[in-house]
Amino acid sequence: MSNLNEIVENIKINKLDHALKLCEIYENNQNKYIIYNLKGVIFFSKNDLKRAEINFLNSYKINNTFKDAIKNLILIYNRKKNFRKFIFFAEKLVEIERSNPLFNFQLGYGYGEIQNYKKSIKFYKICIELDQNYKHMVFNNIGSSYAKIQKYKNSNRYYFRALKNNENNKIIINNIFSNYIGLRDKRNSELYFEKAKNLDQNYIEFIYNKAEYFILIGKISKAIQILEDNKKNLRFLIRLIKIYFTIGKNIEGQSLFNSSKESFLNNTSGLNFLGMRLLYEGDFINGWKYYDLGAFKSNHLFQNINLWSGQNLEEKHIVVFNEQGLGDAIQFSKYIIPLLEISKKVTFVVNENIQKIFRSDIPNLEIKNINTLDNNQFDFKIPLGSLIKFFYKNKIDSNKLISKKNENKINSNVIKFNKSKLNVGIAWSGSFNGPNEPYRSIPLKSLKKIFSLDINYFCLQNEIWDRDLNDFKLIKINDFGKYSLNEMKSIIPNLDLVISTDTSFLHLSSTLNIDTWGILNLYPDWRWGEFNKINPYKSLKLFHQKNFNKWDDIELEIFENLKKKLKEKLITK
Secondary structure, eight states, X not given: OOHHHHHHHHHHTTOHXXXXXXXXXXXXXXXXXXXXXXXXXXXXXXXXXXHHHHHHHHHHHHOTTOHHHHHHHHHHHHHTTOHHHHHHHHHHHXXXXXXXXXXXXXXXXXXXXXXXHHHHHHHHHHHHHHOGGGHHHHHXXXXXXXXXXXXXXXXXXXXXXXXXXXXXXXXXXXHHHHHHHHTTOHHHHHHHHHHHHHHOTTOHHHHHHHHHHXXXXXXXXXXXXXXXXXTTXXXXXXXXXXXXXXXXXXXXXXXXXXXHGGGGTTSHHHHHHHHHHHHHHTOHHHHHHHHHHHSOOOTTSSTTSOBOSSOOEEEEEEEEEOOSOHHHHHHHGGGHHHHHTTEEEEEEEOOTTTGGGBOSOSTTEEEEOTTXXXXXXXXXXXXXXXXXXHHTTSOOOGGGOSBOOTTOOOOTTTSOOOTTSOEEEEXXXXXXXXXXXXXXXXXXXXXXXXHXXXXXXXXXXXXXXXXXXXXXXXXXXXXXXXXXXXXXXXXXXXXXXXXXXXXXXXXXXXXXXXXEEEEEOSSOOGGGTGGGGSSOOTTEEEEEOOBTTBOHHHHHHHHHHHHHHHHHHHHHO
C-alpha cells in the first residue's frame, strides 16, 4: 500500500486523527498539494470547515489544475452558501474539462443560486448536450429557472419534458399548475388544479397554489380562508396581508401587518415585503432600510465592485443598474440627475428595450445595456431602487431629465395620425404575470363606453389577454403592439393623450411630458402611496379605483373627461 493510499484508507474507516498524523509524516515537496487536499478532507469530515477550506485552498495554490481540491472547494462553498466562490471554482473545473456534464451542471446550479438565470440555463443545456442521462433532472431545473424570470411558457415546455418518465411527480405537476396561474390561463389552471389535488392535496405547494387559483378565478373568500389557516407560514402570511389590502379590507390588512412585523425580519422575502409596505405608508427611512436588506439586487452583476453607501464620488466612477421592471427604470431615472452633480462619472445600465429613450449627450453620463457594456472598471455600484433613498427629498427639475424629450416624433409618412380627431393611446392591461394581477388590469369590456366616442384609439400594449380577444376584435382600434418601447418614444409624442394602467407606457408617456391618465387599482404599487407626493409627474392625472374589481366608476369618469377633451379639440380646430 502506498503512503497516500494508507491515509485514504484511514479516512474511510474514520481514523481521522491517525490519518492527520500520517499526512505530517508522509508530506514532501512532490506530494504537498495532495497532502493539503487530504488534510482538507479530514477537517471536512470533522466538520471543521474553516481549516478544511484553508487546506483545500493551499492545495489549489500549489496546483491550480488539481481537480480533487477544486471539487472539494465547491463542496465547501456550497455548504457555506458562498455561491460567488462556488461559481469561481466551478468555472475552473469547466475550463479544465469542458466536456464533463457534471461540471457544467454544477455551474448551472451555481448561477441559479445567484439568480443569474440566463447563464444557469446556458450551462444546464450544455450538460444535456453532453449527456442525455441528466436530462430529466436538468429539464426540471431549466423549467424552474425560466419560472423565476416569469417566462412561464418556456418553463412549462421543460417541465413537460421532465414529466415524460415521471408523469405523477407532484413537484413538477404543481410547478406547471403555478405557471398556468401566472399566465392567467384559467382553463389549464383548472385542469392542473385537479391533477395536483388528486396527487397530494396536503402538499404545501398545492395548498398555496390552490389559494392563488381561487384568487385568479375570483373566489377570494375561499383563498382568504386557506391563507388564514396557514398564516404561520410566512409565504401565506404575506399573501394574506396583500390580498386584504387588494380587496379594500385595509383595517384587517393593517392590523395583521402591524402584529406580524417581527415575522418578516429573518427572511429575505419578508424583509422585502416589510420594506415595500413601509415605503407605501411613507416611512421612507425604515422602508429603504428593509428594502436594501431584502430586495432582489441582481447580485450577479458587478460582483467585485463595492456597493456605494454615500462615500465621496468627486473623483469616482459609479455604475447604476436597474434591478426591477422597465417602468421603474423610466420613473426612477430622474435620480441619476442629483447623482451626476456629486460624481465624476455615472454609467446607467438599463434593459436594451429602453436604452434609446435616454439621452446620450449628457456630460459624464453613459447609457449602456448589459450586453454592450465594455467597461467594468467602476469604483462603486448601486441598484437604482437603492439610489432613491439618497435623493428622494431633492426636488428634480423636469427640464433636466435624462430621458429624451418629445421632439423626436416619428415620421408622419410612416404612421398616419388624423389630426382632425383626438388621437389617444391606450394600455388597459399589463404583463400576464405582473404584480397585483389579474386585478391591476382592466377587462377590455369594462371600457366599452369610452370606445363609443369618435376618437382615434391606438393600442400600445403587445399582449392581449384571452379574456379580451373577442372584444379587441370588435372595437375600432389601431394596433401598435408590434412597436418596442424604444420606438414608442417617437410614437407617443404624436398622441394627444395616453390612458394606461400601471404599465411602462404610463411612465414613458409621463416622462415625455405627454398628457397621461393613469388608472390605479384599489391597492397599487408602493410608488403611488406617499412617495407619489414627492416629485410627481407633471403631466399625469390619476384615476383611483373605488371598489375592488369594479371599474364602472372609472369608466364613467374617464368617459366624461374624454368628452371635455373632445369639446376642447373642436374649439381649437
